[in-house]
Amino acid sequence: MPTPAAALDVRPVSRLFKALGDETRLRIVALLAHGELCVCHLEMALDLNQSTTSRQLAVLRNAGVVETRREGAWVYYRLADQPDAECAEQLRALCADFLARPAIAREVKQLRATKGPQSCQ
Amino acid sequence: MPTPAAALDVRPVSRLFKALGDETRLRIVALLAHGELCVCHLEMALDLNQSTTSRQLAVLRNAGVVETRREGAWVYYRLADQPDAECAEQLRALCADFLARPAIAREVKQLRATKGPQSCQ
DNA sequence: TGGGGACATTCGAATATTCGAATATCCTCG
């Protein structure tokens, strides 16, 4: 029989950290901490091509880090509630840090003003 | 010139999460949250072979998550202070959770009593 | 209904990570 440590269920946190262990995906989370954005916003803000952006978002989606909402042809991404308490706390702490960055807050506001369903491109 | 989001330095957190994004390594951190342990303790507690244990510890060491202290033939591992504030907060939150698990606390106490430089094996 | 934009997925090549076995290193003790 396994010892307590070997039996510890660390799968939720492991899944979360695996998804967050990438610079691009962390930057996506940093932006989404300030509110929902659509794919074209992220693509522009991070200077990524469409394929890479969508694939990285799929990783975050499969890990339960983000959720989507479709609005016409556009898909909006936002941070998802974490059902696991430990994951919730980790993600909360991370976002608290990102939220404290005015430059990012300004950028997100700017993105929403200049692009989106009404003016994406 | 890069946008604020693209210029965000997420390397320290990314490095931390990459190291923590593995179930075995998370279990090691769970044990070390309760105090330093030597390699043979971890090997036994997690039912890992020597090679795997040492290699996973090397990953944590290279990521700055753990530090070592040699005592004769034995090497003790402990959690390292995080110079980066964001990393410090994440690791603190994680350990707070692990510290709240009495079964792990008991196991660590037991390990230290039954193995170690004086009675390893 | 069909063209075009927004997004998702697939593809193949390149790179990285993982594992157990084997080997190397370091330390103690007789």
Add this chain to the structure above:
DNA sequence: CGAGGATATTCGAATATTCGAATGTCCCCA
């Protein structure tokens, strides 16, 4: 010194992750 225990590193094979390009899918609107 020399054996042996504790730990670290190397090795090669298996598996996973990553990327841009190409292709699919879904939706709006003329």
